[in-house]
Amino acid sequence: MTPTHLPGRVAAIPTLPSILDAFNAAPAEEARKLLLDCLRSLRWAHRVADHRPYPDIDSLLAASDEAAYDLSPTDLSEALAAETLPTLPDETYAVAYTALRAAHAAYEAKFGHAFVICLDDLPPTEALDHALAGIRSRLANDPEEERVVAAEELRRLARGRLVRFFRGAGCK
Template sequence: MAQNRPPVTHRRPSGEALRATPTVLARLNALGDDDLDAQLVEICSSPTWAKLVRTARPWADDDAVHAANAAAMAQLGPADLDDAMAGHARIGEPKAGDATSQREQSGVHGAGDAVLDELQRANADYEARFGHVFLICATGRTADTMLDALRARIGNTADTERETVRGELRKINDIRIDRLLNEN
């Protein structure tokens, strides 16, 4: 009887405690497939990911949605990961007018020109090496820490980096899922 349980309190990577929002969860569980997919691709731009998360319904609580994210991320093939990465701006260049991109990359605000210039150069080197944008869960990170991570990861093999990206996408999706589940 999950409906009679109190909301689950847990902590996300940022350390903040969150509670499941049963009203939002019930609304999402009741949505038609197309309507839910439209909301899910706002979290992750891979249509395959959206379908896999959707087919895990009904979700009993927010932990179930996060478990669906983890399971879906584990199943994505290379083309699906490319679709997921296509929805993300370059680090240091949040998309203008995109509140999610601006919020997630808030750590670059106020960074000096030298750091931003180096991010731009390092992004170009990374993209030339791997063929896609450098992806990192930027929430709570400064421009300097993202630059350090970019420099460290450019030495990865393509396979290692693809799995690192998969993990970073999962973290980003979890944060975005929390935002969706806790909207008023």
């Protein structure tokens, strides 16, 4: 069926729902599942999902940040328990992986959770150096100071994962 064009009128062209529209309309459990892929905190996922609908990606990111800032020590422990070493480029040397694993083992022994660091916006060639420098400098932190730094890194990781998911799907 061809749309009828009338003088002075614009033909309405139906648009497909965006990924953000689909997220806003999804059942709560589906939305939480997607969010848990970004940050493994049930409280954070519930809070972000419960505040839908979001008019745009920036509103979603603001809600994500706010929920991440409010993580309790238990929520933070839950999220940290699900994290792993940052992914490094394939061409990273085996010796570098060994150094990172050794530093990570020392970090886990001291703090009792995985080392987390957001490597977004870094060129792949700088990721290893940044991760090693970060883990080495943060080993000097006391446990409470490190919990604050780790919480901020988790917030940044969640934000980056949301951005990659939604903006990668064409949301602005």
